Amino acid sequence: MLEIKNVRAGYDRSPVLHDVTVTVPKDGVAAVLGHNGAGKSTLLRVAMGLLKPRSGSVLLDGEDITRLAPHQRVARGMAYVPQGQQSFPHLSTAENLQLVADGRGGGRMAIAEVLDLFPVLREVSSRRAGLLSGGQRQQLAIARALITRPRLLLLDEPTEGIQPSVVAEIEETVLALTRGGGLSVLLVEQHVGFAMRAAQRYCVLEAGRVTSSGVGGTDAEQTVREALSV
Structure with missing residues (x-):
């Protein structure tokens, strides 16, 4: 590849x-x-x-x-997840995912797919990304990349x-x-x-x-x- x-x-x-x-x-x-x-x-x-x-x-x-x-x-x-568990800290988990989905045209189906991979993100969907634990932020970062269906x-x-x-x-x-x-x-x-x-x-x-x-x-x-x- x-x-x-x-x-x-x-x-x-x-x-x-x-x-x-x-x-x-x-x-x-x-x-x-x-x-x-x-x-x-x-x-x-x-x-x-x-x-x-x-x-x-x-x-x-x-x-x-x-x-x-x-x-x-x-x-x-191609999709890239750099070090540092990067996200938009002042946006909620759901908003972080939606922002990528809107930009790539993935929509609800793409978001649902990554939430199935990382169920914990459903539990913290309304929480600001900056308030998530390190593990949750990392899962969010990977989920954001996967929404683009690389x-x-x-x-x-x-x-x-x-x-x-x-x-x-x-x-x-x-x-x-x-x-x-x-x-x-x-x-x-x-x-x-x-x-x-x-x-x-x-x-x-x-x-x-x-x-x-x-x-x-x-x-x-x-x-x-x-x-x-x-």
């Missing part, structure tokens, strides 16, 4: 990514792991068109989208700072979405267990370079932990 090929990228004169290649399988999950500062979020920004690579290419379903703007990538079926979802550390029970809910939702077909996921994550249970492919970044990559799954968990401990 997505190929990031030999990408070099950075900010001003500071290089961050060095010839990074990552492949996301169709209707599957690719996990990118690494410590803080490894270049994981920069990789997602390149994938989404928020940062222009200095060299290399980005292909979506075989189409070279390296020069496309973010809104053009959204129109082709083919490719980019998730930047969706479990960061969230209690274990909510981590399990998010994990199950990601797995259910990819099992159903029609959605691929590029997952940036530090929670190794979650990432390896979800991913068919993985890569480990260290100082902007891929130091380990391969087939995902629980059998690869120890290999990834060893790569991260170096």
Whole structure:
């Protein structure tokens, strides 16, 4: 679904990514792991068109989208959930969802679908997003992205700072979405267990370079932990 090929990228004169290649399988999950500062979020920004690579290419379903703007990538079926559980804090949960649905033409059906995935959002539909718990805000952020009915979802550390029970809910939702077909996921994550249970492919970044990559799954968990401990 997505190929990031030999990408070099950075900010001003500071290089961050060095010839990074990552492949996301169709209707599957690719996990990118690494410590803080490894270049994981920069990789997602390149994938989404928020940062222009200095060299290399980005292909979506075989189409070279390296020069496309973010809104053009959204129109082709990409959605991005950055770090920080982002929403409109002064709007209610329901208003946050409706705003996206109105912009994308999804309407009530799209909202109903994401509420089935995250039932807790029904319980807090009238509450301002800024007053939600961290886990609820993260579920809202993912729900907002899913309303656009993407083919490719980019998730930047969706479990960061969230209690274990909510981590399990998010994990199950990601797995259910990819099992159903029609959605691929590029997952940036530090929670190794979650990432390896979800991913068919993985890569480990260290100082902007891929130091380990391969087939995902629980059998690869120890290999990834060893790569991260170096």
